[in-house]
Amino acid sequence: MPKEQTWELRLYVAGQTPKSVLAIQNINKYCKEHLAGKYSIEVIDLLKNPQLAEGDQIFAIPTLVRKVPEPIRKIIGDLSNEEKVLVGLNIRPQGVSTNKV
Amino acid sequence: MGTQKKIIFPKTPTGINGLDEITGGGFPSKRPILICGSAGCGKTLFGLQFLVKGIVDYNEPGVFMSFEESTDDLTKNVKSLGFDLDDLKAKNKLRVDHVRIERTEIEETGEYDLEGLFIRLNYAIDSIGAKRVVLDTIETLFGGMTNESLLRSEIRRLFGWLKEKGVTAIITGERGEKSLTRQGLEEYVSDCVILLDFRVIDQIATRRLRIVKYRGSTHGTNEYPFLIDEHGISVIPVTSLKLDYKSPTEIISTGLPALDNLFSMGGIYRGNSTLITGTAGTNKTILAAYFALSSCKRKEPVLFFSFEESPEQLIRNMSSIGINLRPYIKSKMLLIHASRPTLEGLEMHLLTLHKLLREFKPKTIIIDPISSLITIGSSSEVRAMLVRLLDILKTNQLNALFTSLTHNQASQFQDATVDAVSSLADTWINVTNCDKNGERTRSLLIIKSRGMGHSNKEHTFTISDKGIKLQE
Numbered sequence: 001m002p003k004e005q006t007w008e009l010r011l012y013v014a015g016q017t018p019k020s021v022l023a024i025q026n027i028n029k030y031c032k033e034h035l036a037g038k039y040s041i042e043v044i045d046l047l048k049n050p051q052l053a054e055g056d057q058i059f060a061i062p063t064l065v066r067k068v069p070e071p072i073r074k075i076i077g078d079l080s081n082e083e084k085v086l087v088g089l090n091i092r093p094q095g096v097s098t099n100k101v
Numbered sequence: 102m103g104t105q106k107k108i109i110f111p112k113t114p115t116g117i118n119g120l121d122e123i124t125g126g127g128f129p130s131k132r133p134i135l136i137c138g139s140a141g142c143g144k145t146l147f148g149l150q151f152l153v154k155g156i157v158d159y160n161e162p163g164v165f166m167s168f169e170e171s172t173d174d175l176t177k178n179v180k181s182l183g184f185d186l187d188d189l190k191a192k193n194k195l196r197v198d199h200v201r202i203e204r205t206e207i208e209e210t211g212e213y214d215l216e217g218l219f220i221r222l223n224y225a226i227d228s229i230g231a232k233r234v235v236l237d238t239i240e241t242l243f244g245g246m247t248n249e250s251l252l253r254s255e256i257r258r259l260f261g262w263l264k265e266k267g268v269t270a271i272i273t274g275e276r277g278e279k280s281l282t283r284q285g286l287e288e289y290v291s292d293c294v295i296l297l298d299f300r301v302i303d304q305i306a307t308r309r310l311r312i313v314k315y316r317g318s319t320h321g322t323n324e325y326p327f328l329i330d331e332h333g334i335s336v337i338p339v340t341s342l343k344l345d346y347k348s349p350t351e352i353i354s355t356g357l358p359a360l361d362n363l364f365s366m367g368g369i370y371r372g373n374s375t376l377i378t379g380t381a382g383t384n385k386t387i388l389a390a391y392f393a394l395s396s397c398k399r400k401e402p403v404l405f406f407s408f409e410e411s412p413e414q415l416i417r418n419m420s421s422i423g424i425n426l427r428p429y430i431k432s433k434m435l436l437i438h439a440s441r442p443t444l445e446g447l448e449m450h451l452l453t454l455h456k457l458l459r460e461f462k463p464k465t466i467i468i469d470p471i472s473s474l475i476t477i478g479s480s481s482e483v484r485a486m487l488v489r490l491l492d493i494l495k496t497n498q499l500n501a502l503f504t505s506l507t508h509n510q511a512s513q514f515q516d517a518t519v520d521a522v523s524s525l526a527d528t529w530i531n532v533t534n535c536d537k538n539g540e541r542t543r544s545l546l547i548i549k550s551r552g553m554g555h556s557n558k559e560h561t562f563t564i565s566d567k568g569i570k571l572q573e
Contacts, residue, residue, distance in 0.1 A: 019212050022211075051224060053220055053221045053224070054198060058221070059200055059218040060216075060218075061214060061216035063217060077212060080210065081210040
């Protein structure tokens, strides 16, 4: 199991806004395609649970947080740029790039 | 001032000593207020004091949203001021939320907004029913996010939201070079803008506050000095510089009945300011001590500013001539505040005085010697300070006595401080040493005393262990 790297992702949204819905769709799509069987996504609706925003230091919506593997990475936005999301989550091994293209 | 429309803007007390007077009651309620200044000028403390006093004095819970300092650091930094943030949090009156924005952690992809921030703030406010909010400093967001136009529109939305939420909010911002704040936050805050300034001039640190904008008011755009001490921030209040003081007609004693008799009214007016000039060793301090004593005997507290002697020295010297000050110190009738004049700037001395006035509530003030203050300011600065000082004294009808050292025995009119004070003082007594028949004697001369007649002669006096004795 330590060799099999799993991704634990948390997606913070605020209700059913277009951006939030899009982000949910996008992340589900990317994970199915690139991380089949190796991921878990938790969707947290801050409108229902506002107190949870503090823990992961959320200020933007939507925010995708990669809890595992460490270090924590945050991606804010509706995740429509697939390449950036994959690089940001370090899914495709293209070197850990933090440059914004 | 027209009275066609009577619009009363509700105000929220600021919690900063002196600032409520300057703003005519406080900040505009339920509006955003911008406090800008360079690093270290006191913005964060300003915000914290606003919240803490809001809770403690006005029972208004508050939320502090910190974008820079951690909750622990904030708590530690203000503990020494008597602000116990942990205690207030435990009582559910204060919430401190640290929004940490780590640029290296964040990627931006696609459309987003700052709703997360809104949700956090809303939750924090609702959880304790907060009426006051501080955002310190929202400009940090500019460092964490690249989408500036989005950020700006969200900030605009945030300020609108704060107004709707009905909270009085302080927003802090870094001083900019070309604009008031680095990120131009003043664009979004039009109700009240305050600028804090921190300068070091001639090795002395001065802090100043200026109200750049205040909705619906034509306040003065003067700078007001403020200090940060062990109780937080205090600003020197605006004083009425209109010369419309009440003029008491009650007569009080100088402390020396023989001296009282040299005045046509048998003493000096209450609320007057008296100046005693003389060269070194002419016993001005002794006369001041008599004055203090007489106030104590009337059960009127005395604040004695000593710029040259320590309290112990003063007490010892006075007791050697039969003036016993110690019992009055014990009974808290007399407070001797000793300080080195060069320790603080002129305005700071004024502020300290004002603070002590507020805390100790004396009826008599003595400054011995006021000429020490000339070493730390130009003549015009000293004069300006003196005008404000005398204004405070007159407004509060305090009896004031200043001693002043003159250097040239020949003329008491050539000294800069004397110039400044003598025209402002109501009563002026000059003391000189003279050698008469090989014997050192002292004499005093009443140069002026407004509103009453007085002796025009030099009166010699001696000092013994029983005190001052005027001849004949």
